[in-house]
Amino acid sequence: MIHARGLRRTYTSKAATVDAVRGVDLDVSPGEIVGFLGPNGAGKTTTLRMLTTLLRPTGGTATVAGRDLLAEPAEVRRRIGYVPQGGTVGPASRVGDELRLQARLYGMDAAAARSRVEALLGRLELAGMDARPAASLSGGQRRRVDIAMGLLHEPALLFLDEPTTGLDPQSRAGLWEHVRRLRAEHGLTVFLSTHYLEEADALCDRVLIIDGGRIVREGAPAALKAEIGPGATLDEVFLAVTGRELREQGAAA
Numbered sequence: 001m002i003h004a005r006g007l008r009r010t011y012t013s014k015a016a017t018v019d020a021v022r023g024v025d026l027d028v029s030p031g032e033i034v035g036f037l038g039p040n041g042a043g044k045t046t047t048l049r050m051l052t053t054l055l056r057p058t059g060g061t062a063t064v065a066g067r068d069l070l071a072e073p074a075e076v077r078r079r080i081g082y083v084p085q086g087g088t089v090g091p092a093s094r095v096g097d098e099l100r101l102q103a104r105l106y107g108m109d110a111a112a113a114r115s116r117v118e119a120l121l122g123r124l125e126l127a128g129m130d131a132r133p134a135a136s137l138s139g140g141q142r143r144r145v146d147i148a149m150g151l152l153h154e155p156a157l158l159f160l161d162e163p164t165t166g167l168d169p170q171s172r173a174g175l176w177e178h179v180r181r182l183r184a185e186h187g188l189t190v191f192l193s194t195h196y197l198e199e200a201d202a203l204c205d206r207v208l209i210i211d212g213g214r215i216v217r218e219g220a221p222a223a224l225k226a227e228i229g230p231g232a233t234l235d236e237v238f239l240a241v242t243g244r245e246l247r248e249q250g251a252a253a
């Protein structure tokens with residue numbers, strides 16, 4: 001579903017040259033839930049923005065959802081959903097209106113947009129929220145609306161940028177359940193960045209740890225923990241690999 005080789009991004013300005021991503025190889029199979037972890041400044045957002053066609057790589061190649069990232073970015077966009085960190089719905093907008101508008105922008109006619117939005121609201125346990133302004137929803141409900149927004153055009157692959165930042169533990173666990181269900185019922189492939197190691201541990205089939213613009217470790221959470229020793233946590237794996245604690249980084253961010 002994602003195959004990247006030697007992906008790089010150098011930011012160049014008069015003041016400085018920053019090698020943000022220095023040759024990333026990664027593979028994600030259909031139906032996998034993959035977590036992307038790293039300390040602040042490691043290159044997560046830059047990589048995510050490249051894989052979602054928002055930022056042009058300065059080197060390397062990739063196919064995303066079966067299309068060449070550099071040669072066919074519009075075809076990639078058609079096949080992926082992207083839920084950015086800041087949310088997608090204005091606070092005063094009514095949930096259903098915003099979703100239907102977006103569906104029309106994807107080219108659906110009014111009837112198709114109505115039924116697609118109704119189905120998605122049901123699927124994400126948001127039935128009854130159609131006429132509510134986004135500002136009146138809980139944090140967890142708002143994040144589910146963002147996910148619905150990313151799924152309107154039925155992408156096979158969904159990118160989530162720190163989907164549960166700011167949510168309380170219960171809403172966070174609720175969102176994991178929704179992501180799992182979308183995978184189980186619709187075969188969705190999910191690539192998510194997160195600052196929460198317990199999230200990566202609970203939700204992801206596999207995690208990739210990036211540091212200094214390079215992937216420094218990857219594997220299933222259980223296998224990575226077993227390498228450290230009996231009873232090890234993913235926090236300990238992260239500390240061993242990067243020399244830093246992710247939790248503090250996340251809190252600082």
Ligand SMILES: Nc1ncnc2c1ncn2[C@@H]1O[C@H](COP(=O)(O)OP(=O)(O)OP(=O)(O)O)[C@@H](O)[C@H]1O
Pocket residue numbers: 011012018019020021038039040041042043044045046047253
């Ligand atoms: N537009 C830009 N111009 C110059 N440097 C940039 C730009 N965007 C990011 N960088 C630098 O590139 C590096 C990687 O940044 P990136 O945002 O990808 O990291 P990140 O892992 O997402 O960090 P965080 O966890 O803090 O969001 C950092 O050193 C950052 O300062």
